[in-house]
Structures are given as C-alpha cells and as structure tokens.
Amino acid sequence: MSPHPRRVALFVTCLVDMFRPSVGFAALKLLEDAGCVVEAPAAQTCCGQPAWNSGDRETSRRIARQVIESFEGYAHVVAPSGSCAATIVKDYPAMFADEPLWRARAEALAGRTHEIVSFLTDVLGVSRVDASCAATATYHDSCSGLRALGVKAQPRALLATVAGLTLSEMKDSEVCCGFGGTFCVKYPDISNKMVEDKAAHIEGAGADLVLAGDLGCLMNMAGKLSRTGKPVKARHVVEVLAGMTDTPAIGEGKP
C-alpha cells in the first residue's frame, strides 16, 4: 500500500533538535497547515555530514544506513536545513557507489527528500503564508541549499507574503558565512574573517533581522552580531513564515 500522499517525515536535524526546537515546531506548523500528516521518526540523530566531510567514509555509511532505514515508507522526508537535506539528496547515493542495494535505497530516499521551504512551494504549491512580522529582514543564502538544491527564490517568494515584513537584500548574500560545520573550529581565524564580512553586509542592508534556512549558519552569524554588539536579531526563516516569533531570537537572552 502506498503511503498517504502527504505523510511526511520530519528530519529535525541535530542542531534544531538540540539548540532550537522551536524551528522544528515552526516547520511542523507549516507542514500541517499545508495539509501534511507529519511524523518525527524516533530513531533519527544526525545525517552524518560531519563524518562524511571529515573523510570518515565508514562512519558516514553507518549513519546513512540508519537514516535510510528510519525514513523509508514516507511519501516525503523534509528537513529545516538545506545542508542536511543536501547530504541525503546528493551525498548518500555517492556514499554507496560500490554497494548497489544500498545505493538503490539511498537514491529512493534522495528522490523523496526536500528542504522545507522549497518543499512547501515546489511540491505542495504553497504560494502564501498567514503570518506577520514587523521587521526589516535580510536573507542569507546558505551554501548547500542554494547550490546543491537550488533554494533561492522560494524563501523570498513566501517572505514577500508576510505582513509587515520588508526584505532588504544584503551585498554578497550568496557568499558563505564561514560556518562550514567543523571548518569554523578547525580554521577559526579564516572563519572569523568570513563572518566579519557577512556581519558587515547584514548591517549594510539596514536590517534588524537576519534570516536563513540553516541553523549552523544562523548560530555563526548570530554569535558574531552579538559579540560585536550589533542590534540585529537572527531567526530561521520558518519561524517567520509560521508566525512563531514570540520566542527569543537565536542567542537572545530572556529575563
């Protein structure tokens, strides 16, 4: 029996799970508002990208097999991250180049896996959201979502329907913020230079809110903005799209 056409598994991602569950609940709301039946398979931990990008191919495959097994049987797998979705979509099939059976399963999963905002617009045909947010926002194009999955116009299209929100483009929105997973701790000096430039461009856009589709980049940018005393808040794009901006922003204290 084929699965419910809108039975969606949420791939929460390790960063959202640990650092910002509200992003997961915002994703959940957007998916349910669009008529999806959402589940969050209990066996999920991480997509394995840290191991894959560190050259540990065996560990990557072990974790990928676990993800593939846990997420089979859903019509779609959706992640609030272009980076993690790209790992499943692009890297999993490459990991199993020499194992035909697993490769077939990896490809099948890859074909059903999506980054959330592009899933809403491109697969479900969502063209507007019911949300408001009084802010001047700028949107950072996270690298994997942009280059591996073609996420560029979709978030901007939906943000344009958020009441009260003005979108002001920053210079070099497509240039990496310097996070890069383990890169930011392996090469902190270069990473710092990159996020310094990014923070300057965010400020230059006259924005009081920076949005992106990946929590890693957001934590990096938010951490730099807060360290340098810039009054710019950072949020995941789905928080704004879901109208769930009553929580403190990323890295923002609460009394």
Added chain:
Amino acid sequence: MTAHEPKSRFFKANVKAALADANIQHAMRSTGPNFVGKRAKARDAMPEFDALRDRARDVKNHVLANLPLYLERYEAKVRDAGGHVHWCETPDQANRKVLEICRRVNAKKVNKGKTMVSEETGLNDFLSENGITPVETDLGEYIIQLRGETPSHIIAPAVHVTVPEIDKLFRDTHTHLPRDRDLTELSSMLAEARTILRQKYFEAEVGVTGANMLIAETGQSVIVTNEGNGDLSQSLPRVHIVLATLEKIVPTLDDAATVLRVLARSATGQEMSVYTTFSSGPRRAEDPDGPEEYHVILLDNGRSNMVGSEFEEMLRCIRCGACMNHCPVYQAVGGHAYGWVYPGPMGAVLTPSLIGVEEGGQLPNASTFCGRCEEVCPMRIPLPRMMRSWRAKEFEKRLTPTAARYGLGVWAFFAARPGLYRAATRAAMAVLGRLGRAKGGFAALPLAGGWTAHRDFPAPEGGTFMAQWAAKRGGR
C-alpha cells in the same frame, strides 16, 4: 628557505600572518570582487555559456581517456615542423633540459612569458644558480620577481601587492630614473615597466613560455596573454622553449577554440584575451621572423599518476583562476598562505596530488564546501568532491589530527545509538539551556575556544525537539 620551497604544512601560521598583513588585506579587498562581477557579466552575455562548458569538459575527458594517442600525435607534428619534443618526468629533468639548451647556444639571459609550470620546477632559482639571468616579462611576474616572491594567483601573480608598494618598488629598483617622477597613475607605472622590459626583449638569447594548450592536430602551442609580453618573449630570441605539462593537450584546433571561448570569460570576463598566440615551430624559410629553434619540454611531474585516480578530473583544469576568484577562503587569506605554487580550490586539490598529502593535507581541509568554485569552474571540475577525497585519504592514513579524530569518534558513538543519543543530548541541552538562558549565549565555553574566541555561542532553548515531541505526541 627559498621562495619555492613548499610551506603548505605551515598553512595555519601562514593564515595568521596573512590576516594580520594590512597590505595583503587591502590588496585582496580592492581587486577580488572585480573578477567576480566581470565573469558574471561575460556569462550573462552568452546564453550558450553553460553548454560550452559541457563541451569543454567533454573535450578534456576525451583527451584524458586517450592521452598517449594524442601526445604521440602532437609530438610527430612538432617534429614535422622542425621542432623538438623533450619528455621529462621530474621538475629537475625539465630544469636540466632548459639549462642544456641554454648552454648549447651560450645564453646568458632568458626571457620568460608567464608559466606556472616553471614555478613548479623552480626554474628561475635553478637558472640563477647556474649563471643565467631569468627575466620575467609579464608585469605582475616582473613585480614579484623584483620582490623575490612567488605568484599569489595563477593569472594575477601580484594581486596581493598594493599600488603604493609597487610605487616604492619601482623607485628603489629603477634608480637610473629621476626620483621625483610621477607614478601616481597605474598607467605611468605600466609605461615605466614597459620601457624597461622593451630593452630586455632584445638582450635574451632564449625565450621560455608556458602553454595554455598544445594542439595534437597541428603541433601548435597556444598562449593567452593581455600584455603581448609572451609573443615578444617567444618570437624575438633565437630559441623558443615551451614548458608545458602533459594534460595541456587538446585534439584539434576546433577543440582549442572551444576551450578559448570559456577560458577568458571565466578568468577576467573578457570574451577573448588581448593576445592569443599559436606557435607552430621554428622560423621557416619564408617567415619574416621567429625563433631558429623550437623546443617543447613535456613535463609529467605527477600527472600520469592522477590519470585513472579519483583526482583525474583535476587534469581538466585550464588555469583560469575562477575558483580562487570566487573562493571566500582564498579571498580572505590570499594565495601565499597556501604555501606552494597553486592556491585556492584548484591548489587545494593539486598540491597534495603533486607534492604529497603530508605536505599539502591542510589545504583540502581549509574549505567550508560552499561549492562556489565548482559552480563557476568552466571545466566543471568537482573541486569539493576531490577535497573531500583528500580528507578521506588522510583519515585512512590516520593523518587526521588526534583531537578531531577523537571528537568524531565520540560523536559517532552516540549518533549511531539513538536511545543513548536522546538521553545524552537531552541532559546536556537542559544544563546548557539553564546556564545560558539569561544572556542568551556564552562568551566562553570549554572545548569551543575556536568558536568563542571570535563570537558568542548561542545558548540552546532548553529541552530537545525530540523530547518535547514525545511529550506532546506520546512518542508517535
């Protein structure tokens, strides 16, 4: 330590120095963005650009699958035209061959067009040690030769140098000119360098150039320049030596045209470079000018080992520099930090391939995998994929730093055990969330010094998503 000795293993120290160097930072900031805008403009003006990239890629893939065939065909054509082909396996053999030719014609001076392969072999130092004076005739190369440096960019060798530095360099070097002359305009510096180099063109007995391509169909070598210096370097002296590596071969003139159409657009945003020169061998009886002797030194230096390996696609590289122009890491630190001949993403793949992963292993690690290099590469080389392959080779050879390896091991242990992972992340985030709640983040955190040295670490909200989800949905 000479300028040509590899310093890639000191990458982290090189990076610190480059970030602290106000001149490098100023120079990178003022030139870097120009290349990006110009390439984008050239691409946008040509609807078939991406289709041409596919064709260029296919040309080189075909060559690499049939390399011996085309090399032999090329050699035969050069011989037919009266030229000589010298096969060299190592940089040392190539240098000795150049010296042998210079000695035979009793050369004291060698003029050089821009050649990155001569940087691989350390030709300038070698010739100097043997009493022969090499003169770089490309303006950027001339500047860095005067500074005793190596190129920091494969097509813009002096991109790391500021205008005031060049001003001072010229006044200190060209001491026969009036000290108070006006050098405020770039064009006045260019005119001065041109006047000095013009004289040198007539003094050299041998001219050495690189080759952007070698054409099997015709036996021609092709160079692409904007200053015309390459043409004068190769046509005025008695002897022209082409120093090139094996993978420069293309089958036909048509194929060369395909590559040319993507090369300058990707490099500088020009439709064509100002000069594109085809050399067909020594001067024939009916030719008004040209060299008496024509030699091609075909250097391997590790290329044949890359054929058939997971790094073979790197041999498609046409040295346009687009990857480094678009690389945020290269733009932050400049080319010298990479510590050897080739910087940026292409250097991060080539350096470990050519001089070993022990020396060059840092370079493929110093990437966020942002993918911009692959996005702009005219030959569609999967640079991030190959950098990752180097990381995998390091991991297999146990060259990955112990702390990183250990951290990865601990993380993998939990990631592979969802139940344990749930409990551990839940406990850790509860503690971190409580500690960081008031301020929203941490200015310092154990084991995260690399992060908190430069930015705050945002505090987690508290409970994990999965725990909250289980509470709300009853673990559905």
